[in-house]
Amino acid sequence: MLRSARLCRSLPVAAFPAAPSPPGPPVTATLVSRPGEEDRCMPYCSPEQLADLGPLLDCLRRWPRIREPRPGVFYLGDQPFCQFHSRNGQRWADVKRRKGRLPPFVLPPGDQHSARAFQIFLLQAYKLN
Structure with missing residues (x-):
């Protein structure tokens, strides 16, 4: 389930027997992202995907x-x-700071220049925490 989503309708209307069912298909739970938020429930990288960042x-x-x-x-x-x-x-x-998230830092696999720039970025975020 997405952390940045909220549940619009938690149960189908048919789950309440006393209430008459509306015509058409039953209403089911729907996840809706909050405006301005991206999907934050992302898969983590495996250790193999991080192998080129070993020294960092x-x-x-x-x-x-x-x-x-x-x-x-x-x-x-x-x-x-x-x-x-x-x-x-x-x-x-x-990368997160006490005051919130920083923009995502894209790290193409095998790009040592990006890795060095990311190390500087991390150090600055670390010092500001």
């Missing part, structure tokens, strides 16, 4: 107060800090 992730693991409860998911203290996602062959990182 090893560096990140050594930062104070950073922990990695699952591969590719980093917390700063007890708050989410950085998560890697992939969809349709694209990979990106979601």
Whole structure:
């Protein structure tokens, strides 16, 4: 279920026997995204998809107060800090600060220039937390 969605109708109308059913097909639950929010329930990258970022992730693991409860998911203290996602062959990182999310950082596989830019981006976000 999408975290950025709300449930419009939780049960079919037919679930209430005392109420007469309206004509046509039964009304079912529908998920509707809130305006301005993207789908935030994305699959995490597998360790194989993050293999080219090994040196960067090893560096990140050594930062104070950073922990990695699952591969590719980093917390700063007890708050989410950085998560890697992939969809349709694209990979990106979601980085969070205390005041909210930063824009997704696209990391093409094998691109060391993007990896270095991402390391600088992460360090700035870390210092601002």
